[in-house]
Amino acid sequence: MPPRRSPVSRRDRPAKPPLSRDGVVAVALRILRAEGLDKVTMRRLAAELDTGPSSLYVYLRNMAEVHGAVLDALLADLPMPSGSDDPKADLVDLLSAYTALLYEHPSLARSVLALWPSGPNYLRLIDTTLGLLVALGVPPRPAAWGVDALLQYATSTAAEQGTRDENDSDWDGLTEAIARASNPFIARHRDELFSGTPDEKLRWTFTALINGIAGTETP
Structure with missing residues (x-):
């Protein structure tokens, strides 16, 4: 008869690090960068953190809130204008950098279109965009409305680009149709329709x- 094993107290096991909102977001960000947004689920986060999914809802109420928190974590590295004498150029640089950040995560861009992000780094982006518009002499109300239009365009552009990358055949079909089109203005200016780099x-x-x-x- 084999010797009876002595019970092991749970207190002898290494203590798990305490859960926190920042810890959950850090794991979500790591999974996003390595595997994509579709792999960021409550079940996967719980497995990575050695806990149950229900424990995570104390810190993040749903996946929409997870996505918003991940966006805010990414925005921590978004370069802000240094304050040149050309606020329009600064604003174009800022919006281009924000779009480029979302280009790297088109699934997140699609999710953000349906969210109302409210993290501190997103608020910083809103505030900086608004401040640059005001610096250009735009009155407060159109400047405030313009913030929404500019950020929405940046986000939707990144989301659309990701969709195009996933559906190259559709884009190829459009370019071929334009190349063969006899419509008067398309035929006259078809080269201009394909001119310029994406960044330009x-x-x-x-x-x-x-x-x-x-x-x-x-x-």
């Missing part, structure tokens, strides 16, 4: 939006 187009669009915000009165 992005910066031009932000500049055009900013000019429109500055020159359009609110009701």
